[in-house]
Amino acid sequence: MSLAMNAATVPTPAAGWLVIAGLGPGAEGCVTPEVSAALADATDVVGYIPYVARVAPRAGLRLHASDNRVELERAAHALRLAAEGRRVVVVSSGDPGVFAMASAVFEAAEAGDAAWRQLDVRVLPGITAMLAAAARAGAPLGHDFCAINLSDNLKPWTLVERRLRLAVQADFAMAFYNPRSLARPEGFARTLAVLREACGAAGSAARPVIFARAVSTPDESLRVVALQDAQPEMADMRTVVIVGSSLTRVIARAGRPWVYTPRSAPPEGAA
Amino acid sequence: MSLAMNAATVPTPAAGWLVIAGLGPGAEGCVTPEVSAALADATDVVGYIPYVARVAPRAGLRLHASDNRVELERAAHALRLAAEGRRVVVVSSGDPGVFAMASAVFEAAEAGDAAWRQLDVRVLPGITAMLAAAARAGAPLGHDFCAINLSDNLKPWTLVERRLRLAVQADFAMAFYNPRSLARPEGFARTLAVLREACGAAGSAARPVIFARAVSTPDESLRVVALQDAQPEMADMRTVVIVGSSLTRVIARAGRPWVYTPRSAPPEGAA
Incomplete structure (x- = not known):
């Protein structure tokens, strides 16, 4: 009864919807069928220029490409279009929930028009960069691990450094996104210095x-x-960096080595 | 010159190959095209019974389903088949590199026949359970996070507990795999107790x-x-559990709330 009354007082948002979709690391072979289906059904695609460029134009599809660093504006634009009844796909590379557009959309939805919270919003996962990278190298994330965005645009460096030290203490393997940009080349050098200090010379x-x-x-x-x-210099903004745990192994072979972290850890205090 | 001599002394493994493929969380719409293509080209599919059951039988395809907890035997079997010249896909659910079969295959390759190290082994990533779960909830892993396998079959509980406490200190969001089994129901209760203690009553x-x-x-x-x-009791072995960081937000709305972690963290020491 109260549910029915609620439904009657909330404005019905036509047939609009908003999908936040992950396009994976780059190859078409890594785009899931559910993401392809959402793109085929969309009226509008919203995203950062190089990701929108991956979507084939077709009649009836509007492409809204925008520059980097305008994530909240882009998110609000997408929500507004969906509220108008359009079928909108926000495209991210990798997985939209890992250092990508999904958080920005929910942040904009929380701060914006109350009606946006009643929209049909779905997140469609994708192959995130660290898992594509790990797969190429072997299985370095086969045991407990953490993922850290090294960009200090959005958080203080002191927090990044604290997380690095705690991750070494926890003996996590680590995956780093956005390790290095032209604007802040020094951050990744500091990351390597902190890790070397925390791991010691032998480590x-x-x-x-x-x-x-x-x-x-x-x-x-x-x-x-x-x-x-x-x-x-081994990293740029298109690089994901994975650092092994103390147990990660390198298997030498003809060609590239295989790198993997064993599934099991020995008893604590063992040699 | 020395490379050519090496090539001549290593037995050439016919046209066999081994792919370790992630089938994603369950829906066909989450299986990547490259995984589907590998399955279409395989002569043999190897894996845990319920995952092999997801592969459609066809003429010329041998299905090798095995029980859980025999990962290393299964991996060695797959490597042996590839060394014989077969085209083998080892199937995992989710992503094969995250608490799944990829580590077991490389572990078996390292311990086994030296010729196995020269095989053509590829890992094809998949949508891992925590990212499928995060997508359904909103974007709880939108900031730095860690992934921990709570099964203590393969590591001591003291290590799990230490990682939980350090993860709270680092203020990571956390994703837990294998939170609870019938054989060890007490581990997840202890996990919740450790987290409550580390986060305090307000947290x-x-x-x-x-x-x-x-x-x-x-x-x-x-x-x-x-x-x-x-x-x-809210978790079983088919459940992934995600715990927010101190910054994770819940947006109340008609129907299920949205949960997301903002992309940015405030300056250290801020209120």
Whole structure:
């Protein structure tokens, strides 16, 4: 009874909907069928220029490409279109819920028009960059791990550094997004310095670091070095960096080594 | 020159290959095209019974289904088949690199026949359970987070507990795999107790916990409660549990709330 009354007082948002979709790391073979279906059914695609460029134009489809660093405006635009009854797909690379557009959309929905909260909003997951990178290298994230966005646009460096030290204490493998930009090249150098200090000399000699750039695209490259040999210049903004735990192993072979973290950890205090 | 000599001394493994593929959380709409293509080209599919059951039988395809807890035997079997020249897909649910078969295959390859290391082994990523669960709830993993396998089959409980406490200190959102089994129902109760202690009473009242069961299947259910109200019985082995960070927000609305973690964190020491 009260539910029915609620339904009657909330304005019905025509047939509009908003999907926040992950396009995966780059290859078409990594786009899920449910994401392709949503794009085929959309009237509007909203996103950062290079991601919108991955969507094939067709009659009846409006493409709204915008520059980086306007995530909240873009999110509000998408919500407004859906509230007007349009079928909107916000495109992210990778997975939209990992350092991408989904949080921005919910942030805009919370701050914006109360009617936006009643919209049909769905998040469609995608293959996030760290999992594409891990797959290419072997299975470095096969045991407990953490994911850290190294961009300090959105949080203080002191917090990043504290998380790095705690992640070493917890012996997590680590995946880093946005390790390095032209605007802040020094952050990643500091990251490597903190990790070397926290891991010690022996740990830095043994622990592998994977630099995975543009995985699944024609620009793909992958490099595995010891933490002690890792250089800031090995990463750019298209690179995901994975740092092994103390248990991560490198299997030498003809060609690229395999890197994996065993599923099991020994009893605490064991040699 | 030395490379050519190496190539001549290593036995060439016919045209066999081994793919370790992620089938995603359950729905066909979450299986990537590259995984479907590998399955279409395979001569043999190897995996845990319910995952092999997801592969349609066809002429010329051998299905090798095995029980749980025999991961290393299964991995060695798959490597042996590939070394014999077969085209083998090892199927995992979710992503094969996250608490699944990829680590077991590389572990078996490292311990086994030296020729296995020269095989063509590829890992094809999939939608892992925590990202499917996060997508359904909103964007709870939109800021830094960690993933912990709560099964203590493969590691000591003291290590799990230490990681939980450090993850709270780091203020990570957390995703838990394998939270609870019939064989060890007490582990998840202890997890909740450790988190409540580490977060304090105010933190436990504010912090959301998401119980996401069998996401994308007909058995899907999703429940959001405060940490203080979370009960061990809310999880089983088909459940992924996500615990928010101190910044995770719940947006009340008609129907299920949206849960998201903002992209940005305030300056350290801010109120």
